[in-house]
Amino acid sequence: MRYKIFYTALVLEAIFCMIFALPQMQVSGMFTTITAFPFEQIGWGLRRLSLSGRAGNAVAVALYLLLSLLPCAVFFILRSRKMLCRADRLLPAMSALLFFVNYYMVNPGLLQTGVAGSGKWMLGSTFYAVLCGYLALRMLHMYTSADVRKLQAALKILLLFTMTAFVFAIFGQGIGxxxxAVEAVRSGNSISSVEAAVFGTAQELTLTYAFLVFQFAVKAMPYSMDLVAVFFAVKMLDALAQDRYSDAAVSTVGRLADFCRSALMVTIAVEMLFHVLQLLLHRYLYRVDITIHFPVLSIVFVLAMLLAARYLQEDQRMKQEHDLFI
Structure with a gap:
């Protein structure tokens, strides 16, 4: 029950990503890229407020300063509580970066880039990259000398965060x-009514569209499997936190290892099937995508889970023998 709210948030994230992926939802000046959220919307609101009059402009400037100084506020709060570390020195720099990002989000016409339409994407991506780097360094400092329970709690937080990343990869980036790809195939193979009268109707693209959907499923399958694996991993951490020698903990680790092994086998088989079918039907397809992928990290993770399961089974056996001896 305690994860119910989080899983509901994941469903809402998936719905939001699917809606945002639709081309008609990309409203120029307000919704252009998800990496610019929420800075783009804040900039749009501050610009409208600033153009409303003197009072609105004063409020907009005050909000601009307050929003940009939020990392500095966090820095002084940590300082007052004597919780500063070396990574927190990035907070004032993040405030300076926010001044830059918010200013050009309010005035997007002033940001000139080599690629048209990439300005807001660059601004949002840069800030999120710095933010993620700061959070990673902060967590390394917090949990370097932590005990087992704190390390388990930190790992659980990271696992839950990866679930949100997997949902975005499937329903945001994948569907986008x-x-x-569908729009590129459609626009690249469309003909005018005059050309259709002379040369006949447009080429049949149904099979190509079907393979594009198949390709999306192939690319989304590892992330879907990872979502389930992380779910089992969170359950495993909960069981280990209660009693790592219990049957529930050992069985949970075993189920996680078995699922990861089966998921990897299914993913590899589906990817092989996709490439073979694409080769057999390539003359009927108007878009072909061949990707050579060797799942090194997935294999390492599966072996690590199998090794952890064996260690826990051995520890449980030794503890049972010790208890019987006593």
Missing amino acids: DLLS
């Missing part, structure tokens, strides 16, 4: 790439 699928719609872009």
Whole structure:
């Protein structure tokens, strides 16, 4: 029950990503890229407020300063509580970066880039990159000398965060790439009514669209499997926190290892099937995508889970023998 709210948030994230991936939802000046959220919307609101009059402009400037100084506020709060570490020196720099990001989000016409339409994407991505780097360094400092329970709690937080990343990869980036590929095939193979009268109707693209959906499923499958694996991993951490020698803990680790092994086998088989079918039907397809992928990290993770399961089973056996001896 305690994870119910989090899983509901994941569903809402998936719905939001799917809606945002639709081309008609990309409203110029307000919703252009998800990496610019929420800075783009804040900039749009501050600009409208600033143009409303003197009072609105004063409020907009005050909000601009307050929003940009939020990392500095966090720095002084940590300082007052004597919780500063070396990583927190990035907070004032993040405030300076926020001044830059918010200013150009309010005035997007002033940001000139080599690629048209990439300005807001660059601004948002840069800030999120710095933010993620700061959070990683902060967590390394917090948990370097932590005990087992704190390390388990930190790992659980990271696992839950990865679930949000997997949801975005499937329903945000994956569906966005699928719609872009479909639009590219459609626009690249469309003909005018005059050309259709002379040369006949447009080429049949149904099979190509089907393979694009198949390709999306192939790319989304590892992330879907990872979502389930992380779910089992969170359950495993809960069981280990209660009693790592219990049957529940050992069985949970075993189920996680078995699922990871089966998921990896299914993913590899589906990817092989996709490439073979694409080769057999390539003359009927108007878009072909061949990706050579060797799942090194997935294999390492599966072996690590199998090794952890064996260690826990051995520890449980030794503890049972010790208890019987006593």
